[in-house]
Amino acid sequence: MMRASLRSAATVAIATLVVGGVAAGVLPGYWIYLATAVLITAVNLLSIGIVEGRTGMISLCQLSFAGVGAWTVGYLNVAGAPGGLPLWILIGGLAAMPFGIAIGLPALRLRGINLAIVTLGFASAFDAILAANTFPGQTQFLQVPRPYGFDSDEGYFLFVLIVFVLIAAALELLAGARLGSSWLAIRHSERAAAAHGVGIPSAKLRAFAISAFIAGVAGGLLAGYLGTLVADNFTMFGSLSLFAVATMAGAQYAEGAIIGGALVTLFPELLRRLNLPQDLGNVLFAVGAVQALSTGETISESLRRVRGRLLRRRATETVVLNRADLPRRRDHGAAPALTVRDLSVCYGAVVALDDVDFDVPAGSVVGLIGPNGAGKSTLIDAVTGFLPSYEGSIELQGKALEGLLAHKRAQLGVRRTWQTNRIAPDLSVGAYLMLASGGLTTAQLRAALAWIGRLDPDQKVAKIDAATRRILDVAGVVAARPALALLDEPAAGQSYDEALRLAARIAEIPAVFGSAVLLVDHDMDLVRAACASVTVLDFGRVIASGPTAKVLELPAVKTAYLGVDETVAA
Amino acid sequence: MPGGQARPAISGLMMNLYLTAAVAGLAAGGAYALLGVCAVFTYRLVSVVNFVGAAIGAAGAFAFAMLVEQGLPIGVGALAGVIVGAAVGIGVGAIVTKWFAESPASTKAAVAVALLVGLAAIGLRITGGQHPHDFPELIRGSAFRLAGVEVTNASVATLALAVLFTLAANLFLDRSHTGLQLRALSERPVAAELIGIPVHVLSLWVWGVGGAATALALIIIAPQRAPNFLALSLLVVPALAAALIGFFRNFWVTLVGGVAMGMIEGLASVIPGLGEYRTALPFLVILAVLLWSQRGARWDDAR
Numbered sequence: 001m002m003r004a005s006l007r008s009a010a011t012v013a014i015a016t017l018v019v020g021g022v023a024a025g026v027l028p029g030y031w032i033y034l035a036t037a038v039l040i041t042a043v044n045l046l047s048i049g050i051v052e053g054r055t056g057m058i059s060l061c062q063l064s065f066a067g068v069g070a071w072t073v074g075y076l077n078v079a080g081a082p083g084g085l086p087l088w089i090l091i092g093g094l095a096a097m098p099f100g101i102a103i104g105l106p107a108l109r110l111r112g113i114n115l116a117i118v119t120l121g122f123a124s125a126f127d128a129i130l131a132a133n134t135f136p137g138q139t140q141f142l143q144v145p146r147p148y149g150f151d152s153d154e155g156y157f158l159f160v161l162i163v164f165v166l167i168a169a170a171l172e173l174l175a176g177a178r179l180g181s182s183w184l185a186i187r188h189s190e191r192a193a194a195a196h197g198v199g200i201p202s203a204k205l206r207a208f209a210i211s212a213f214i215a216g217v218a219g220g221l222l223a224g225y226l227g228t229l230v231a232d233n234f235t236m237f238g239s240l241s242l243f244a245v246a247t248m249a250g251a252q253y254a255e256g257a258i259i260g261g262a263l264v265t266l267f268p269e270l271l272r273r274l275n276l277p278q279d280l281g282n283v284l285f286a287v288g289a290v291q292a293l294s295t296g297e298t299i300s301e302s303l304r305r306v307r308g309r310l311l312r313r314r315a316t317e318t319v320v321l322n323r324a325d326l327p328r329r330r331d332h333g334a335a336p337a338l339t340v341r342d343l344s345v346c347y348g349a350v351v352a353l354d355d356v357d358f359d360v361p362a363g364s365v366v367g368l369i370g371p372n373g374a375g376k377s378t379l380i381d382a383v384t385g386f387l388p389s390y391e392g393s394i395e396l397q398g399k400a401l402e403g404l405l406a407h408k409r410a411q412l413g414v415r416r417t418w419q420t421n422r423i424a425p426d427l428s429v430g431a432y433l434m435l436a437s438g439g440l441t442t443a444q445l446r447a448a449l450a451w452i453g454r455l456d457p458d459q460k461v462a463k464i465d466a467a468t469r470r471i472l473d474v475a476g477v478v479a480a481r482p483a484l485a486l487l488d489e490p491a492a493g494q495s496y497d498e499a500l501r502l503a504a505r506i507a508e509i510p511a512v513f514g515s516a517v518l519l520v521d522h523d524m525d526l527v528r529a530a531c532a533s534v535t536v537l538d539f540g541r542v543i544a545s546g547p548t549a550k551v552l553e554l555p556a557v558k559t560a561y562l563g564v565d566e567t568v569a570a
Numbered sequence: 571m572p573g574g575q576a577r578p579a580i581s582g583l584m585m586n587l588y589l590t591a592a593v594a595g596l597a598a599g600g601a602y603a604l605l606g607v608c609a610v611f612t613y614r615l616v617s618v619v620n621f622v623g624a625a626i627g628a629a630g631a632f633a634f635a636m637l638v639e640q641g642l643p644i645g646v647g648a649l650a651g652v653i654v655g656a657a658v659g660i661g662v663g664a665i666v667t668k669w670f671a672e673s674p675a676s677t678k679a680a681v682a683v684a685l686l687v688g689l690a691a692i693g694l695r696i697t698g699g700q701h702p703h704d705f706p707e708l709i710r711g712s713a714f715r716l717a718g719v720e721v722t723n724a725s726v727a728t729l730a731l732a733v734l735f736t737l738a739a740n741l742f743l744d745r746s747h748t749g750l751q752l753r754a755l756s757e758r759p760v761a762a763e764l765i766g767i768p769v770h771v772l773s774l775w776v777w778g779v780g781g782a783a784t785a786l787a788l789i790i791i792a793p794q795r796a797p798n799f800l801a802l803s804l805l806v807v808p809a810l811a812a813a814l815i816g817f818f819r820n821f822w823v824t825l826v827g828g829v830a831m832g833m834i835e836g837l838a839s840v841i842p843g844l845g846e847y848r849t850a851l852p853f854l855v856i857l858a859v860l861l862w863s864q865r866g867a868r869w870d871d872a873r
Contacts, residue, residue, distance in 0.1 A: 058679060116619065117811075121811060121855075128847050128850050237690065282691035289681075293670070293677055
C-alpha cells in the first residue's frame with residue numbers, strides 16, 4: 001500500500017541520515033574514509049538487491065555497469081562538461097541503462113538462468129575492454145573533482161550518504177507500488193504474475209535497467225571518491241564476490257545493503273589488523289551466501305524477523321463490511337463471456353480434452369465439475385493461455401483469444417485462481433490485492449477484504465493459512481472485475497460453514513462486480529449453492545450440461561462421480 | 571600489370587597466417603568444448619548450471635603443477651591432479667546434493683556462483699595469488715602438419731578427449747540403465763529416491779567424473795594460458811557459452827561450438843585491433859544464441 005511504503009521510505013531515510021550524520025561528527029578521519037567506501041558498496045549492493053532479492057534473477061556484472069558509470073564520469077570530466085560531479089554521476093547511471101537493456105532484452109524473454117550466463121559473459125568482455133583502455137584523464141593526471149562544498153572526506157561522505165538515502169528511499173517507494181509487487185510475484189511464481197496481467201519480460205527488464213542505473217551511479221560515486229580508477233576496480237571476480245555478499249546480506253533492504261557494504265570494506269580491514277590475508281573475506285562471503293541460500297533467509301531478513309517478534313503486533317481491527325465501499329460493478333454487456341468450440345488438447349498420446357463445446361453466458365455463475373483427471377484444470381489453462389497449444393476456438397465476449405499470451409488475456413479480462421497456492425508470501429494482503437486488482441482506493445480495498453472474509457490488509461501473506469490464501473486469491477480476481485473469472489477449487493481446505501459462506505459470495509459476484517464466473521470444485525454443496533447451471537466433464541468429454549439440480553440427478557453424472565452404474569445398483 | 575604477380579602471393583601468406591592462428595586455437599577450442607560438454611553433463615544430470623566447473627578443474631591442474639614442482643614425475647602428477655579434480659568435484663557436489671537437491675535451478679545456480687567465489691579465493695591463497703606457477707607440458711611436440719601448419723599434440727589430445735567424453739556421455743545417457751536413472755534423478759530427486767535409485771551416490775559420481783575430466787583438460791592447456799588460479803576458473807565463461815550453443819542439451823553441438831570458439835579466438839588474436847578484445851567473444855556468442863533461440867513465451871515446469 002502506498003501509505004505504508006511512504007512510511008517505510010521515510011523510516012529508511014531518517015534512520016540512515018541520523019546514523020550517518022552522527023558518524024560524520026564523531027568518527028575520526030580514516031574511519032569516515034572507510035565509511036564512505038561502505039556506502040558506495042552499499043549503493044552497488046542495492047542494485048543487486050533489485051534483481052536478485054526482489055525479482056529472483058541472477059546478475060553477475062554489476063561492477064561492469066559501475067565501470068560504465070565511472071568511465072562516463074571520467075570522460076565528462078576530461079571534456080570539462082558543465083554541471084559537476086552530481087550531474088555527471090546521473091549521466092553515468094543513465095549511460096549504464098542501455099547496456100542493461102541490451103543485455104537483458106535477449107535474456108529475459110526466455111525463462112530460466114540465461115541472465116546469469118549473459119551477465120557473466122558481459123563481465124568477462126568488459127574486463128577485456130577495460131584492460132585495453134586506461135581511465136580517462138589518467139595519463140594527464142587529471143582527477144575527478146568532488147562536488148563544490150563536499151570536497152573534504154567528511155563532505156564527500158555526506159554527499160554519498162545523501163545519494164544512498166535518495167536511492168534507498170526511492171526503492172522503498174517502488175517496492176510499495178504495483179511494479180514492486182509484481183517483482184515479488186514474479187520471484188515467487190511467473191505464471192501467477194502473468195495471470196494478473198503482468199508482462200513478465202517487461203517487468204524483469206525494468207528491474208534490470210533500474211539495477212544497471214544504480215550500479216552506474218555507484219561507479220560515478222567511486223570515481224569521485226578515488227579521483228582516478230583502474231580496471232581492477234571493476235573486475236568480473238569483483239562482481240561475483242559482490243553477488244555472494246548481496247546473497248548473504250539480503251541487499252533488497254537498505255540495512256542489508258549497508259551490512260553488506262560493511263562486510264566488504266571492514267572485514268579485510270579487520271584481517272589486515274590481525275595480520276591475516278585479506279582475501280579470506282571472499283571465503284566468508286561464499287560460506288555466508290551458501291548458508292543464506294540453504295536456509296532461505298538472508299541477514300537482513302533474520303533481523304526483520306527478530307524485530308517483528310520484539311515489536312508487539314497491534315490488534316487486528318475487525319472490519320465491518322460496508323457494501324457502499326465495494327469497488328463499483330463493471331458492466332460487461334450481454335455478449336457471452338466465454339464461448340468454447342471444438343476444444344481439444346493432447347499431452348503426447350493422452351487426450352485431455354476432446355472436442356469440448358462450452359459457454360459461460362454474461363452475468364452467470366457456471367459450474368464445471370467432473371472426477372479427477374476429467375480435464376477441468378486443462379480447460380482453465382487453455383482459456384487463460386498457459387498451454388503451449390490447443391485445437392479449437394476460445395472466444396472472450398466474441399473476441400478470439402488464439403495467439404494471445406497469458407498476460408494479454410488477463411489484461412483483456414480473463415482472470416483465474418490457482419489450485420496450488422501461488423501468492424508471493426513476501427507481499428502483504430493489501431499489496432497483493434492491489435497487484436491483482438490493478439488499483440483500488442483504500443476504502444475499496446478494505447471493503448473487498450471484508451466482503452471475502454475479514455482479512456487484515458497489513459498482514460503478510462506468509463502468515464495466513466492455505467485456505468485463507470485461496471479466498472484471498474478469489475478476492476484478487478473479483479476485485480479486478482474482469483469479464484470472466486475462473487475459480488479453480490476455491491473451497492478446498494475450507495470448513496463446511498466457510499464453504500457455504502463462500503458459495504453465497506460467489507453467487508453474488510455477477511450482481512456485485514459484474515463478472516461472469518466459471519467455478520470448478522468438488523464440493524457439491526458449494527456448486528449447488530453457487531451455480532445456476534453446470535457442465536460435467538469426464539475423460540475430456542462433456543457428458544452433461546444444464547440446470548444444476550437436473551444435471552446432478554442424471555444417472556451418467558452419478559456414474560462418472562461415484563463409479564457405480566445406477567441402473568445396475570438399482 | 572605491375573604487382574599483379576605479388577598479390578596472390580601476399581594473400582596466400584595471409585591465408586597461411588590466418589590458418590596458423592585458427593589451428594593454434596584448436597587446443598583452447600578442445601578445452602572449451604570439453605568444459606562445455608561437462609557443463610551440459612552436469613546440467614542434464616543434476617540440473618545445476620555449473621559456474622564452479624572450471625574452478626574445480628583448476629584445483630586439479632594446480633595440484634598437478636605443484637606436485638611436479640615437488641619432484642613428482644609428470645605422469646604421476648597428472649594422475650594425482652585428476653584425482654584432486656575428482657575429489658574437489660565430489661566435495662562441491664556433496665554441498666549441492668546435501669542442501670540443495672530439491673531447490674529450484676536458479677537457487678542451485680546461485681549456489682554454484684557462491685562456491686566459485688569461495689573456491690577461487692581458497693585456490694588463489696594456496697597457489698600464491700598472482701604469482702605464476704610453472705606448468706610443465708604434459709603433452710608436448712607437434713602431431714602433424716595440416717596444409718603447412720603445425721598441429722600440436724596438445725590440440726589433438728584436448729580434441730580427442732572432448733570427442734571421447736561427448737561420445738561416452740551420449741552413450742551413457744541414452745543407452746545405459748544408470749543413465750536412465752540419472753535422467754530421472756535430475757527431474758525429481760525425491761521421487762527417484764522413492765523408487766529405489768541411489769540418488770546421493772549417483773549425483774556424487776556425476777560431480778566426480780566432471781571434475782576429473784575438467785582437471786585433465788586444464789592440465790593439458792594450462793601451459794598456453796595465464797597460469798593463475800582465477801584465470802583458469804574463469805574459463806567457465808567460454809564453457810557456458812559453448813553449452814548454451816547446445817541449449818544445455820545437445821553434446822555434439824556443444825562440442826562443435828566449443829571448438830569453433832577456440833578457432834575464432836585464435837583468428838581474432840592475429841587481426842590488428844581485435845586481438846586484445848578476443849576474450850569478449852563468448853559474450854557475443856551468448857547474445858547471438860539467446861537472440862536466435864527466443865520464440866514466444868515458455869513456462870517453467872515447476873512454477
